[in-house]
Amino acid sequence: MDAYDLITQNAAEVVTEDEVRSLAEDPDGKRAYVGYEPSGVLHIGHMLTANKLIELQEAGFEVVVLLADVHAYLNGKGTFEEIRETADRMREQFVAYGLDESNTEFVLGSEFQLDEEYTLDLHALELETNLSRAERAMAEIQSGDTATVAQAVYPLMQALDIVYLDVDLAIGGMEQRKVHMLARDTLPSIDEEAPTCLHTPLIADLSTGVGKMSSSAGVSISMEDSEEELREKVNKAFCPPSRDPEPADDGADRDNPVLQIFEYHIFPRFCDVVVERPEQYGGNLTYDDYESLAADLDSGELHPADAKGALADYLNELVAPGREKIREQRS
RNA sequence: CCGCUCUUAGCUCAGCCUGGUAGAGCAGCCGACUGUAGAUCGGCAUGUCCCCCGUUCAAUUCGGGGAGAGCGGACCA
Structure with a gap:
């Protein structure tokens, strides 16, 4: 299988095909990342993007896993202490699942997202983005039914993460596509490149086959299942x-x-x-x-x-x- | 700061005006039928009626206070 086919295998979409083709010409040393809000236990959705990361490692990519503690905090998932604790556990679970520890860079969001330079760039992006656009981007990610200001900032940080982690290919489930499109639209306004994106499919709801499998409500498969x-x-x-x-x-x-x-x-x-x-x-x-x-x-x-x-x-x-x-x- | 609306089953809500501790739909669970599930049929369950105080023989319902959530408060019409 050639590099392009391996990279795009099982992807729901790729933005853009041409950009991925050019990455596939020389994948060695190219960087791909996924960001996850730390949660106590991996579920089948985490594992799906992790499969893609494993394939990208096979293709020669360097893989970065962002343990997005600040994002989880902004999305109302708990206190920093609680979130950081689960971040650690999550890293270990990814390794147990099959991510090669020596070949995967695990980064905690707060390691760089609180730096002054990052913060100023973030404000620059805020200036370029209206609230309704940010809200739309968050629609499938946000916890709670009305968006907070924190949640409006959230997708802009994802955009900036792609820059600061020096990523060539951003990976995410289809629920991330609006965030990634926002990143593609907004980053050029601060003289950064629009990122290339790859989105994995969402597994349908297990009991009905309709929509996506929910991790919060309904039946989902997770790593702690007996x-x-x-x-x-x-x-x-x-x-x-x-x-x-x-x-x-x-x-x-x-x-x-x-x-x-x-x-x-x-x-x-x-x-x-x-x-x-x-x-x-x-x-x-x-x-x-x-x-x-x-x-x-x-x-x-x-x-x-x-x-x-x-x-x-x-x-x-x-x-x-x-x-x-x-x-x-x-x- | 001020105003309006909302808060009842897991979810969406009805009931409250005219007090007597509550209902529907969906979801859920069990059974039948299929060598799975679904569909269909049959059965079952579920509630601090947001909190506190008051009135009353009796409060989810009336009165007061409080909490949480949502929306609104220029101009024009």
Whole structure:
């Protein structure tokens, strides 16, 4: 696989393709980053962007993980003390998940975001940005239902982080795209380059297939889930025998979250996927890529119940080291 | 600072005017049907009615005070 394909594999979008192509010409030493608000436990959304970081490392990129303590604070996630504590735990969980510790730069936001120069640049960006634009950028990220001034500043800091961390490629889930577009629009006004961005898809809500899986409300998969919990959550997931489910009764688009997890989480990390299946249904199946598994589910060759069993097995394997780490952290 | 509106089930809200400790939809849980889930059908549950004081035999409901949230307070019309 060439560098461009590896970089863009499983991406929902890339801004812009040309910019990524030119990065792909010589990826060695190029820098990519993701920022995360520290939270106590990694969930499946964190793991999705982490997969991309792992692939970028394979492609030769230097990877920066911003543990965005100041952002979390601005977004009302707690006191600095609480947030910093979870930042530490989060770093350890990322390493347990598979980010190469010696090859990943973990940076705490407060290490540079409180410097005078940064602050003045931030004010310059504030001057260039109206409130409604900032609010729109935050719509899918903000906690609480009405935006605070802190939350208006938040996306501007993300823009500036890209400059200060000297990043060539900004990574984020699709919920980050408006922030990144704001960064592309605004940074040139302070004589900085518009960043190149790559956005990962969002996994659909596990129980309905509509919208995105919620980490706050509803069912989500996280690193602290026991094998039994994983099995139960996967088993309860919406999974028609189709890769392209019919819209819901209210017309809302639906995806197949079980397939999505295979595509974005399992196949990127495992060469072969073995679906154990009772003899009466035809015995075990082995897949070496997502396409063939999805095609079999779609055709009826692979029953959703068997796919779910396999999904729980592999998810459990992915989560196990992190779960062990969390157990340690709590003891 | 001033004014208006809101606060009842996990969520969105009804009820309060005309006091007798509460309802709907959605979500949830259980069961049936499917070798998964969903859909469908059947069943089940849930509440410091924001807090305090007062009136009353009795307050979610009336009165007073307080808290939290939202919106508004130039000009023009």
